[in-house]
Amino acid sequence: MIALSVAALLAVFLLYTSIAGGGTASLQPSQLGGHFGNQVQLAGRVVGPVQREARTLRFGLRDVKGTAIVRVTYTGSVSDQFRPGRDVYLRGRLMHGVFVGEKDSLVTKCPSKYVAKPSSGGA
Amino acid sequence: MPELGRSALVVALGLAVYATFAGALAARRRKRRLAVSAQNALLAAFAATAVAAAVLVAALVRRDLSFVYVAQHISRELPLRYAITAFWGGQEGSLLLWLLVLTGLGAAAVAFGRRAGPDVIAWTVPVLGGVATFFALLVVAIESPFATQAAPPEGAGMTPSLQNPYMIAHPPMLYLGYVGLAIPWAFAMGALLARRADERWIVATRRWTLLAWAFLGVGQLLGAKWAYEEVGWGGYYAWDPVENAALMPWLAATAYLHSVMIQEKRGMLRVWNVVLVTLAFGLSLFGTFLTRSGVVNSIHAFAQGPIGVWFVGFIALVVAFSLYLLFTRLPLLRSRTRLESLVSREATFLYNNLLLVAFCLTILWGVLFPILSEAVRGETRTIGPGYYSFFLKSFGLPLLLLMGIGPLIAWRRASVKALGRTFLWPLAAAVAAGVVLLALGAGSSPLGLSAYTFCAFVLGSIALEFARGTRARRALGASSWRGAFAQLVAHNRRRYGGYVVHAAVVLLVIGVVGSSLFQTVREQSLRPGETMTAGDYTLVYRKLERRQAANAEQERAVLGVSRGGRDLGTIRSGKNLYPVEQQASNEVAIRSDPLTGEDLFVIADQIDTDGTVYFKVFVKPLVNLVWVAGLVFVLGALVAMWPDPREARRLATRAARPPAHARA
Numbered sequence: 001m002i003a004l005s006v007a008a009l010l011a012v013f014l015l016y017t018s019i020a021g022g023g024t025a026s027l028q029p030s031q032l033g034g035h036f037g038n039q040v041q042l043a044g045r046v047v048g049p050v051q052r053e054a055r056t057l058r059f060g061l062r063d064v065k066g067t068a069i070v071r072v073t074y075t076g077s078v079s080d081q082f083r084p085g086r087d088v089y090l091r092g093r094l095m096h097g098v099f100v101g102e103k104d105s106l107v108t109k110c111p112s113k114y115v116a117k118p119s120s121g122g123a
Numbered sequence: 124m125p126e127l128g129r130s131a132l133v134v135a136l137g138l139a140v141y142a143t144f145a146g147a148l149a150a151r152r153r154k155r156r157l158a159v160s161a162q163n164a165l166l167a168a169f170a171a172t173a174v175a176a177a178v179l180v181a182a183l184v185r186r187d188l189s190f191v192y193v194a195q196h197i198s199r200e201l202p203l204r205y206a207i208t209a210f211w212g213g214q215e216g217s218l219l220l221w222l223l224v225l226t227g228l229g230a231a232a233v234a235f236g237r238r239a240g241p242d243v244i245a246w247t248v249p250v251l252g253g254v255a256t257f258f259a260l261l262v263v264a265i266e267s268p269f270a271t272q273a274a275p276p277e278g279a280g281m282t283p284s285l286q287n288p289y290m291i292a293h294p295p296m297l298y299l300g301y302v303g304l305a306i307p308w309a310f311a312m313g314a315l316l317a318r319r320a321d322e323r324w325i326v327a328t329r330r331w332t333l334l335a336w337a338f339l340g341v342g343q344l345l346g347a348k349w350a351y352e353e354v355g356w357g358g359y360y361a362w363d364p365v366e367n368a369a370l371m372p373w374l375a376a377t378a379y380l381h382s383v384m385i386q387e388k389r390g391m392l393r394v395w396n397v398v399l400v401t402l403a404f405g406l407s408l409f410g411t412f413l414t415r416s417g418v419v420n421s422i423h424a425f426a427q428g429p430i431g432v433w434f435v436g437f438i439a440l441v442v443a444f445s446l447y448l449l450f451t452r453l454p455l456l457r458s459r460t461r462l463e464s465l466v467s468r469e470a471t472f473l474y475n476n477l478l479l480v481a482f483c484l485t486i487l488w489g490v491l492f493p494i495l496s497e498a499v500r501g502e503t504r505t506i507g508p509g510y511y512s513f514f515l516k517s518f519g520l521p522l523l524l525l526m527g528i529g530p531l532i533a534w535r536r537a538s539v540k541a542l543g544r545t546f547l548w549p550l551a552a553a554v555a556a557g558v559v560l561l562a563l564g565a566g567s568s569p570l571g572l573s574a575y576t577f578c579a580f581v582l583g584s585i586a587l588e589f590a591r592g593t594r595a596r597r598a599l600g601a602s603s604w605r606g607a608f609a610q611l612v613a614h615n616r617r618r619y620g621g622y623v624v625h626a627a628v629v630l631l632v633i634g635v636v637g638s639s640l641f642q643t644v645r646e647q648s649l650r651p652g653e654t655m656t657a658g659d660y661t662l663v664y665r666k667l668e669r670r671q672a673a674n675a676e677q678e679r680a681v682l683g684v685s686r687g688g689r690d691l692g693t694i695r696s697g698k699n700l701y702p703v704e705q706q707a708s709n710e711v712a713i714r715s716d717p718l719t720g721e722d723l724f725v726i727a728d729q730i731d732t733d734g735t736v737y738f739k740v741f742v743k744p745l746v747n748l749v750w751v752a753g754l755v756f757v758l759g760a761l762v763a764m765w766p767d768p769r770e771a772r773r774l775a776t777r778a779a780r781p782p783a784h785a786r787a
Contacts, residue, residue: 023504026493041505055729055737077728080698080707
């Protein structure tokens, strides 16, 4: 009985926090329309040129399986793995057609030991 | 050579299929010789898989690039030790390792698991055979490590950051943990199929479960240490889905290891234990699926092969099979005893289980959240570290407290008067620690202060348990205090090994809290000759060194470090640039203080051509206790696992008669 009660309470809480608006939208560049100014997580593949000015990076991000591209401005830590062709994700907002990343939110997917096969188009 | 590998895997598949069907037939019709034959088939499947594994290792050692797998994962110049670790460096090899460990552990557990009873063993063999069939099918038909090609002049090589000693041990340890959880699950299913719901299957698999759980725990800590030193972002755990994939089955297995004690002592929680062992094994399969399916965003870019669908199907089959057996055997699993009081040791174990499972499920919810939100709202949404941290605090602090309360409370029922007496010293330790920490300024983080006060309470309770036990042994005639202590541990290894593991968890908490809630972070751009401070440390950026190493160009910022006017020497932080791999890696500087456990952690985040460096500096108090906790954890797990002839005799006697609660 105790276990069931706790489990039920937990389930209700989790459903509430999640379905009722928890979390951050995770989008690809082609899905950014309609999210102007909202905080989202943007995932995609880096396309060059990558411009660096002091701690600020400017680069393009396109859908991993698509052609839509958005320009990104980002300030903060950058993984050594970051470069054109790598899959990344970062938090931020779309402002005046440019995606402005939050400081230190850029994550470059680690080319783990389980690297994608060339045929699957992995980086 | 590749033909030998392929043939060996086909033989292993055939033997696994035979172990499944012949084993089921033998168990159903009680044909002893056929059951032995199925058991031998499992052992032979291990031998065949070992042959295939040897072929792959030989190809890696010889750098035989005509193997597609070898060419994709190593280069000719890669040091031998890393060439061998490429065995589990790719999808096909890691699946082969799964099969090798599964058949090996399975055959050994069946051979040494006689305590479970012949009928349970007879049914366990086909269950293990079924799991082995799935993995053998994957490496034979879907992801073969023995595909060949015309040998290219050079292989793809291995990512530099993975050429690290921690990464030699981290993946296989996780595999041993994941696969090891198949053993208690298979025995549980075997017991249900044999309609034997007593505790024998638990006793027979206790050490295997501990082994899998210990490997899973150590594997995660090694991964954290690698991330801390090699990835170099200043942390060691990021609540990434792939990291969570290993944490979830470990939490479920931790709950299971506690709840089986209630079943052994009181005959309670039988249904719950079957649910937990299924959850632990199901989550280990889910973890393997998660790392290979690409269904959620992860910092780890794993291959997105066709096996994700196979894993989903297999997980569904495992869950459906377990639930079917659970529901059809419910009358057998009903407990004959009930919880007598909410203030008793079994009640604290129950609370511990609820918190562990709740935490495990909240993590699972967070991992699945992007998929579920997509299904419900039509939009993928992700959950950040804040979600996990909230639940870590909400469930972790009560769990910590229970770790101190549990050992002090009596079984069945505890009186308030007795509680007051037993809690006196641990409570005094907690209050004293709180006062001292407040005086030292730890009040800046109420959460950290609470955690440390709870830690003191738990350590007090562990010390009290050891002291009481040693005193009792001395009173029983031990010749010396040291002898009494040794006797105490030797006579109840699981209990006192468990306390050592609890102490390891306390050290882990102290390290995590210190290095996260009380850390100092400073960022600053410096030119040579300029200075910055972080905490009590003063850093002077002296110069930038450039050096050509064998396979990399090294850039190092040389920093002079002092604290309180005392010179502490120099440290070097920078980057390695690998021209062949076209990659760079952060080479952080870590200065550890062995007396305080504190680290000064320096990242040269950005190095400009004019020698200006953007430094990110962390001062991480007590962080080294996280790694010390790993050593203490291993010690505790070894004590708990160590064979005890007295215990074996006790269990054999108990197995020969019905359990006490059944006779009552």
